[in-house]
Amino acid sequence: MKSIINQEKFIAMLHDGMSLMVGGFLTNGTPEGLIDLVVQSNVKNLTIIGNDGGYPDKGVGRLVANNQVAKVIASHIGTNPVIGTLMQEQKIEVELVPQGTLAERIRAFGAGLGGVLTPTGLDTMVEEGKQILEVEGQKYILELALGADMALIGGAIADSYGNLKYNKTMRNFNPIMATACKIVVCEPRRIIDEIDPEDVITPHPFVDYILVGEYSE
Amino acid sequence: MNDKEIIASRIALELEDGDLVNLGIGIPTLVANYVPSDKSVTFQAENGIIGLGGLVEDEQEIVNAGGMGASILQGGAFIDSVTSFTFIRGGHIDITVLGALEVDQDGSLASWIIPGKMVPGMGGAMDLVTGAKKVIIAMRHTNKGIPKILKRCTLPLTAAHQVNMIVTEMAVMEVQKDGLHLLEVHPDYTVEDVIKATEAELIIESVLPMKGV
Numbered sequence: 116m117k118s119i120i121n122q123e124k125f126i127a128m129l130h131d132g133m134s135l136m137v138g139g140f141l142t143n144g145t146p147e148g149l150i151d152l153v154v155q156s157n158v159k160n161l162t163i164i165g166n167d168g169g170y171p172d173k174g175v176g177r178l179v180a181n182n183q184v185a186k187v188i189a190s191h192i193g194t195n196p197v198i199g200t201l202m203q204e205q206k207i208e209v210e211l212v213p214q215g216t217l218a219e220r221i222r223a224f225g226a227g228l229g230g231v232l233t234p235t236g237l238d239t240m241v242e243e244g245k246q247i248l249e250v251e252g253q254k255y256i257l258e259l260a261l262g263a264d265m266a267l268i269g270g271a272i273a274d275s276y277g278n279l280k281y282n283k284t285m286r287n288f289n290p291i292m293a294t295a296c297k298i299v300v301c302e303p304r305r306i307i308d309e310i311d312p313e314d315v316i317t318p319h320p321f322v323d324y325i326l327v328g329e330y331s332e
Numbered sequence: 333m334n335d336k337e338i339i340a341s342r343i344a345l346e347l348e349d350g351d352l353v354n355l356g357i358g359i360p361t362l363v364a365n366y367v368p369s370d371k372s373v374t375f376q377a378e379n380g381i382i383g384l385g386g387l388v389e390d391e392q393e394i395v396n397a398g399g400m401g402a403s404i405l406q407g408g409a410f411i412d413s414v415t416s417f418t419f420i421r422g423g424h425i426d427i428t429v430l431g432a433l434e435v436d437q438d439g440s441l442a443s444w445i446i447p448g449k450m451v452p453g454m455g456g457a458m459d460l461v462t463g464a465k466k467v468i469i470a471m472r473h474t475n476k477g478i479p480k481i482l483k484r485c486t487l488p489l490t491a492a493h494q495v496n497m498i499v500t501e502m503a504v505m506e507v508q509k510d511g512l513h514l515l516e517v518h519p520d521y522t523v524e525d526v527i528k529a530t531e532a533e534l535i536i537e538s539v540l541p542m543k544g545v
Contacts, residue, residue, distance in 0.1 A: 140379040140380070140395070140397075140399070140413075141379070141395065141398075141399030142399070143379070143392075143393075143395045143399065166379075166413070167453075167455075189453065190453055190454060190455050190456065191452060191453035191454070191455040192451070192452065192453050193452025193453060193455075194399070199450075199451055199452075202451065203448075209451075211444075211451070211453040211454060213454050213455075213456070213457075213458040213459050214378065214413070214417065214454075214455050214456040214459060215413075215416075215417030215420055215421050215456060215458075215459035215463075216458075216459070217413075218413040218414045218416075218417050219414065219417065222414050233421065234462050235421065235458045235459045235462045235463070235491075236458055236462075236491075237462075237491070237492070238440075238489060238491070238492035239458065239488060239489045239490065239491065239492075240445075240488050240489075241454075241458065281410070281412075282393055283393040283394045283404075283410055284377075284379055284380045284381060284393070284394050284395050284410060285393065286380055286410055286411070286412045287379055287380050287412060287413050287416075288412070288413045289412070290412050291412060291413055291414050316412070
């Protein structure tokens with residue numbers, strides 16, 4: 116049985132300078148209730164890791180708008196021009212990572228690997244400052260594993276044990292991030308008694324806390 | 333047909349029965365409207381759909397890779413991002429169609445950053461052009477008269493030497509080992525028009541009228 120935590124306990128786990136992985140793809144599958152609470156906590160200097168920068172008023176974009184973010188690691192920030200502006204003004208650091216490389220770096224961390232070898236990004240700005248390895252005649256970039264202090268997981272249907280499955284395209288980065296962080300908090304869309312073991316996507320040992328928020332059904 | 337429709341309908345002729353295809357945002361998305369009725373093609377969306385269907389207004393739970401409400405077809409699957417990019421990076425995508433800011437005669441492309449101006453990021457484009465079996469660029473031939481098909485890209489690359497085919501409203505070109513071949517020209521234009529609108533050196537042997545027009 117997983118701990119169901121309340122808002123106060125969740126906020127108490129947040130601190131300045133922490134790194135947060137936030138699930139979702141253009142906010143589809145992003146736990147907006149948990150983001151509400153991070154905004155409310157007003158913790159600063161966050162590193163936010165996610166597929167994209169969300170929108171100025173939605174998803175991780177709300178943390179940027181509230182001046183809580185020092186660094187963004189994402190594959191795309193085009194839907195949130197606020198991040199682009201802050202980057203040009205050097206008020207926020209942005210590390211752009213190819214989407215597949217981002218997914219694999221997070222998977223690698225969760226699986227205890229040091230990194231991955233990929234041809235994605237060869238001969239581009241992405242390879243700058245990284246080791247290039249040649250394996251059996253093919254060049255690869257060594258991309259390092261990526262973990263974080265806390266994962267904020269959304270888009271899920273949880274059972275009473277803390278197992279998760281996901282709702283439609285809301286799966287995206289959520290199950291990957293749930294493997295790669297010290298603390299994993301899920302805001303499920305709903306909780307059911309039991310998910311058929313054949314259908315569990317994120318088994319409960321990956322999940323530390325369940326928070327039922329106002330966005331839950 | 334307008335320029336976008338010409339490009340999309342011509343690219344649809346490249347799809348083979350049984351292909352798994354990823355379409356980028358913009359003109360590439362329109363290719364799905366022209367799949368020949370005798371061919372069964374499966375579309376992938378990199379946010380996590382095998383068997384992507386059409387757009388659905390106000391749909392919140394299923395979105396395509398552009399974040400727009402979409403649908404999934406019978407026999408489809410929802411997948412996580414690692415599985416999605418296992419398809420893409422592992423060579424399981426037959427064709428990817430995407431736009432570009434610049435393409436050059438060596439098959440390199442630039443599509444994700446204009447330094448100092450626009451930095452949207454690469455999203456899944458670098459993975460797609462590196463991992464897909466065939467890369468087709470769908471774009472207007474020029475940017476308001478300024479050539480986009482160059483001897484060498486000037487913007488930071490998305491990938492080097494990965495493009496196989498370029499389809500514009502004027503022409504169809506293929507990157508081969510010896511350079512960029514002009515294969516087809518739209519009947520509204522002459523070979524001379526295409527040469528003038530192209531900075532890259534075009535290898536011209538036998539040029540056909542654009543198929544499907």
